[in-house]
Amino acid sequence: MRPRLLGWLLALPATLAVAVFLGLPVLSTLSTTVTQSDGVFATYSEFFGSGFRRTVLWRTTEIALITTLISALIGFITAYVVSRTPGRMKSLLIIAAVFPLLTGVVVRSFAWLIILGRNGILNEFLQWTGIITEPLSMLYTEGSVIVAMVYLFVPLMILTCVGVLEGIPEDLLQASSSLGASPFATFWQVIFPLAVPGLIVGAVLVFTGSFTSYATPHLLGGEAQMMMGTFLHQRAMVTFDWIGASTIAAIMTVVTIAIVLVMSKIARRLNPAAV
Amino acid sequence: MKTRPHFLLVAFATLVFLFLVGPLVIIIGASLSDTSFLTFPPRGITLHWYQNIFEISAFRRTMVTSASLALIGTALSLLVGIPAAYALNRYRIELPPFLSTVFVLPILVPEIVLGFSLMKSITTTMGVPVYTTLIIGHALLVLPYCVRVVSASLSSFDFSIEEAAVSLGCPRWKAFFTIVLPNVKAGVIAAFILALITSINDVSVSLFLTGPGVSTLPIQLLAHMEQFFDPTIAAVSVLLMLVTVGVMAVVELTLGLTFLTK
Numbered sequence: 001m002r003p004r005l006l007g008w009l010l011a012l013p014a015t016l017a018v019a020v021f022l023g024l025p026v027l028s029t030l031s032t033t034v035t036q037s038d039g040v041f042a043t044y045s046e047f048f049g050s051g052f053r054r055t056v057l058w059r060t061t062e063i064a065l066i067t068t069l070i071s072a073l074i075g076f077i078t079a080y081v082v083s084r085t086p087g088r089m090k091s092l093l094i095i096a097a098v099f100p101l102l103t104g105v106v107v108r109s110f111a112w113l114i115i116l117g118r119n120g121i122l123n124e125f126l127q128w129t130g131i132i133t134e135p136l137s138m139l140y141t142e143g144s145v146i147v148a149m150v151y152l153f154v155p156l157m158i159l160t161c162v163g164v165l166e167g168i169p170e171d172l173l174q175a176s177s178s179l180g181a182s183p184f185a186t187f188w189q190v191i192f193p194l195a196v197p198g199l200i201v202g203a204v205l206v207f208t209g210s211f212t213s214y215a216t217p218h219l220l221g222g223e224a225q226m227m228m229g230t231f232l233h234q235r236a237m238v239t240f241d242w243i244g245a246s247t248i249a250a251i252m253t254v255v256t257i258a259i260v261l262v263m264s265k266i267a268r269r270l271n272p273a274a275v
Numbered sequence: 276m277k278t279r280p281h282f283l284l285v286a287f288a289t290l291v292f293l294f295l296v297g298p299l300v301i302i303i304g305a306s307l308s309d310t311s312f313l314t315f316p317p318r319g320i321t322l323h324w325y326q327n328i329f330e331i332s333a334f335r336r337t338m339v340t341s342a343s344l345a346l347i348g349t350a351l352s353l354l355v356g357i358p359a360a361y362a363l364n365r366y367r368i369e370l371p372p373f374l375s376t377v378f379v380l381p382i383l384v385p386e387i388v389l390g391f392s393l394m395k396s397i398t399t400t401m402g403v404p405v406y407t408t409l410i411i412g413h414a415l416l417v418l419p420y421c422v423r424v425v426s427a428s429l430s431s432f433d434f435s436i437e438e439a440a441v442s443l444g445c446p447r448w449k450a451f452f453t454i455v456l457p458n459v460k461a462g463v464i465a466a467f468i469l470a471l472i473t474s475i476n477d478v479s480v481s482l483f484l485t486g487p488g489v490s491t492l493p494i495q496l497l498a499h500m501e502q503f504f505d506p507t508i509a510a511v512s513v514l515l516m517l518v519t520v521g522v523m524a525v526v527e528l529t530l531g532l533t534f535l536t537k
Binding site (some may be wrong): 003004006007008009010011014015017018019021022023024025026027028029032074075078080081082084093096097098100102103104105106107108110111112113114115117119121151154155158165167183208210211213214215219220229232233236237242246247249252253257260 | 279280281284285288291292294295296298299301302305312313314315320326354355356358359361362363366369370374378380381383385386387388389391392393394395396397412413414415418422431467472475476478479482483496497499500508509515516520522523525527
């Protein structure tokens with residue numbers, strides 16, 4: 001058998017699985033939003049015409065952006081320290097980052113439910129220290145969703161950046177300092193530019209992950225802080241408005257794919273060799 | 276000698292790691308508490324809540340569902356994923372580059388959109404049972420991991436060894452099973468383990484694919500949290516963390532955990 005044909009044959013089952021069980025269902029969901037009888041983009045003008053729906057979209061974008069920025073900042077600095085930590089200690093730190101990542105989203109969001117609840121640990125602690133007298137309502141706020149999301153995504157950011165930072169040769173840093181650059185200058189002028197592609201990959205993962213998340217906004221945001229994921233579920237399973245749910249699904253898909261394409265293009269331009 | 280980061284940066288990173296580990300320690304503590312509500316530090320130690328998990332039939336049932344789903348979904352995914360990964364590496368020049376993008380698609384489409392679409396098309400329109408659709412969804416969910424991790428091991432495999440065997444008269448399929456597969460064993464095991472844990476922890480794809488009598492552990496956990504707020508949830512969480520510990524041990528033994536930063 002010709003090698004090319006054999007290659008195709010071996011790749012065929014997986015390709016078919018993706019086409020039939022991912023491609024067709026998702027395309028059919030997306031297409032129902034433009035094949036409605038009352039105009040091609042009726043569902044979209046309905047979506048963007050509603051103040052409430054715009055608010056949900058805006059809140060989701062805002063929370064995802066803030067989560068991405070905070071995760072990138074904390075994650076990058078931490079990754080830098082991890083990448084410069086010698087031997088055994090480094091493996092330990094990597095384990096400490098991988099462990100939460102492999103622990104489910106529900107479990108990790110649940111932890112914040114115990115911490116931020118009305119009778120939660122933080123409230124009890126603050127009352128014990130006398131800083132507050134009445135428990136604060138921290139759950140079901142934008143802040144609680146962001147804290148839990150940052151908690152979810154920082155490990156991902158750390159691991160993505162450690163991989164890139166480790167690839168930067170030590171000689172380069174020594175050359176920089178031997179030429180008289182301060183550690184600060186070395187960090188910003190040598191390390192940072194070389195690590196940008198990793199930072200971008202991490203940021204894309206964090207943004208798309210938080211933009212499309214369900215469990216965290218559901219648990220920590222509740223009805224008050226509805227995001228696109230929880231909104232989609234509510235439309236589909238509570239009000240059975242499948243067209244409305246499909247519209248939300250379409251917007252989520254378009255935003256996700258657009259972000260991935262644009263950012264990977266930027267990363268490629270910044271560092272053609274790395275990506 | 277490595278250039279040491281500034282001590283302020285080290286202090287900052289230490290705080291970040293405390294932030295990462297702290298909440299998990301709190302869950303462990305809360306699961307042991309003697310009280311019927313969630314609290315930390317525990318006020319008296321009991322294992323009652325762990326026993327309680329197995330007394331609640333919904334948890335027992337969903338645990339079995341989640342485990343079987345993860346095993347079947349991952350097995351199916353590897354069954355189609357390994358040949359695909361092999362083809363992508365072995366026939367890299369002969370096959371069009373877009374083919375490798377196909378297997379990234381399940382990552383590109385938001386999980387929750389995939390779950391919703393599967394529910395609409397496969398379960399509702401085609402009348403496929405919920406559990407079967409769940410298997411399909413989970414197999415798709417883990418396919419990118421399977422293809423990519425196996426691909427990563429194959430990329431460092433020297434295919435000329437396989438060619439040598441074939442030119443010496445070994446049938447192609449036999450060369451694959453006796454030469455290629457044993458060489459990428461670690462990659463296959465790691466893919467299997469990572470896929471398994473992804474499937475067990477999944478919420479977004481499973482969310483729409485639960486029906487009468489069929490639910491997964493994380494979905495049941497979410498439902499339980501809405502009604503009760505007792506240490507049983509913490510105990511289930513600790514159980515899931517133990518699964519994670521097991522998974523990490525296997526990955527460490529096969530590929531080494533540093534593999535995850537690549």
